[in-house]
Amino acid sequence: MPEFPLLSLQSGFGLLAIAAIAWILSENKKAFSVRQLTIGLLIQLGLALLLLKIPFAAKSLLALNGVVDALTAATRAGTGFVFGAVGGGDAPFEITNPAAAFSLAFQALPLVLVMSALSALLWYWRVLDYLTRFFAFLLQKSMGLSGAVGLSSAANVFVGMVEAPLLVRPYLARMTRAEMFMMMTVGLATVSGTVLVLYASVLGGVVEGALGQIIVASFISLPAAITIARIMVPEEVGQRGTQLIEGEKLTDYESSMDAVTRGTMDGLQLWLNIIALLIVMVALVALVNIMLGGLPDVAGAPLTAQRFMGWVFAPLVWLMGVPLSEAATAGQLMGTKTILNEFIAYLNLAQLPTGTLSPRSMLIMVYALCGFANFGSVGILIGGLSVLVPRRRHEVVTLGTRAIISGTLATSMTGAIIGLIT
Numbered sequence: 001m002p003e004f005p006l007l008s009l010q011s012g013f014g015l016l017a018i019a020a021i022a023w024i025l026s027e028n029k030k031a032f033s034v035r036q037l038t039i040g041l042l043i044q045l046g047l048a049l050l051l052l053k054i055p056f057a058a059k060s061l062l063a064l065n066g067v068v069d070a071l072t073a074a075t076r077a078g079t080g081f082v083f084g085a086v087g088g089g090d091a092p093f094e095i096t097n098p099a100a101a102f103s104l105a106f107q108a109l110p111l112v113l114v115m116s117a118l119s120a121l122l123w124y125w126r127v128l129d130y131l132t133r134f135f136a137f138l139l140q141k142s143m144g145l146s147g148a149v150g151l152s153s154a155a156n157v158f159v160g161m162v163e164a165p166l167l168v169r170p171y172l173a174r175m176t177r178a179e180m181f182m183m184m185t186v187g188l189a190t191v192s193g194t195v196l197v198l199y200a201s202v203l204g205g206v207v208e209g210a211l212g213q214i215i216v217a218s219f220i221s222l223p224a225a226i227t228i229a230r231i232m233v234p235e236e237v238g239q240r241g242t243q244l245i246e247g248e249k250l251t252d253y254e255s256s257m258d259a260v261t262r263g264t265m266d267g268l269q270l271w272l273n274i275i276a277l278l279i280v281m282v283a284l285v286a287l288v289n290i291m292l293g294g295l296p297d298v299a300g301a302p303l304t305a306q307r308f309m310g311w312v313f314a315p316l317v318w319l320m321g322v323p324l325s326e327a328a329t330a331g332q333l334m335g336t337k338t339i340l341n342e343f344i345a346y347l348n349l350a351q352l353p354t355g356t357l358s359p360r361s362m363l364i365m366v367y368a369l370c371g372f373a374n375f376g377s378v379g380i381l382i383g384g385l386s387v388l389v390p391r392r393r394h395e396v397v398t399l400g401t402r403a404i405i406s407g408t409l410a411t412s413m414t415g416a417i418i419g420l421i422t
Contacts, residue, residue: 007321007360011419014319015041018413022231025405031234036143040227043142044220044417051216053421061212068200068211075114079106105275108201112274113267115194119158120263124253128158132167143226149179153186153226157218160194160270161187161372162384167251172389178236180392181399181406182229187381188373188407189225189414190218191342194270199370202346207366217370220417225410232406233399274343277376281340309335316412320368321419322361329356330365338408341374360422368415373407 019041023032051057080089087106095101102108122128135154139145145153148171155164164187165172175183191199191214200211207213253259288305295303313331322330329352337345349365357365382400386393 007323008420008422010318011321011416014321014416015413015420017319018409018416019227019231022228022406022409025402026232026234028234028236031236032231033234036230037227039143040223040230043223044227044414045420047220047223048216048417048421051212051219052418058209061216062209064200064211064215065204065209068197068204071111071114071197072201075111076107078114079110104278108198109271109274111198111201112194112270113264115197116267116270117260117263119193120253120259120266121256123251124256124259129251132158139222139226143223145182145226146179148175149183152183153222156186156190156192157222158193160192161190161377161381163192165385165388169388172385173391176235177395177399178230178233180395181233181403182226184381184385184396184399184403185229185232185406185410186222186225188377188403189221189228189371189410191370191372194267195343199343199346202343202350203366206350207363210366213363213366214370217367217411217414220367221371221411221414224413224417225407228406228410228413232402277341278344281344281376285340305339306332306336309339313338316408317365317368317415320364320412320415321422322364323358326357326361330361333365333369334412337369337371338374338404341376342369342371345369360419363422364415364419367418368411370414371407371411373404373411375404378404 019037023029026032051061076088079087081087083089083103083106085091085101086103087110088103091101119128132151132154135157136145136147136150139150139153140147148168152164152168155167159167161184165183172180196214196218197211199214203210203214253262285305292303292305297303298307301307307328310328310330310332313334314327315331317330317334318324318327333345333349336348346366346369349362349369378400381403382396385396389396
């Protein structure tokens, strides 16, 4: 039998195994619903086939590369004007090593400033408002979500894991435990619109149509997160979901300029947070590796944090459909994403030597890494929700520990879906 059908069967087995892991960790195993699991898997599979296998949709996703190029060029114009050569502008001297002249902080990361301002403007113009409500309606009809958690879940495709709960702030205190956990899981299993283009710019040379792939990954991970959350923290029998009040406005921007200004300020905070976390996290990993350097070699190579994470996560990436020979390398990426963050993992993925991972494994990992499920993000999420609904802080902290697992399982399920159809 050819290799790829075997690997597809491996991914199919992985889907069921990931669901089984969620069931083992469930708070109420008796409440498990085969129907809900089946619906969740079918929606994920349907989205993947629709967006990746239908020629028109696939070509449309490839066309989004132009969006990445346009936004990157526009951002480079701004950074070049403000920061000069450091920001990508014309250098006053000859550069003999262009790669060494690249500045992540001043050339790539400012994309989040532009995307944050643009996102706020689209909210004020109600473009994202209508899109969010439309997807919330689809989630309510297809997966039976209540209005409040459906709206916050749909919003996570466009905004961050802390901003989405803000849209349903009046309903947070009334949400059931299962709804709160679902909202947190969805937030950790998807990525916000403000970083989509940034990730796509990093992955441009790794996968074709990088922006489209990232968008599809977030869409597929949405029903995956809902499915996993329902298994791990199921709704109690007889409980009614939290419903929305019709016609309630989602944002409070006063004008287009107000939206651009406030969006830019929010983006500035995000930009500074990313820079600070990158500095600290990379430094901590380097420090751990320095300490591990004093230990004897393992299997003929020095012991590092990356190698250790590769061994820990190798079984999980194997369940997604990554061949055993590549599982340790792919596991390192998954471990980096969980311990540090997905941006560092994507940077490492883009820097892998050619041939380290097969194109199929590379694509699986692009999808599996697309989520905020890491310890730093959990801390941010807990802090944000504790401010929004302080009387439920203890419950939020308790659920946060489980949410990092559910978020990781959800993106792993998305990786397995891609492995199944590739």
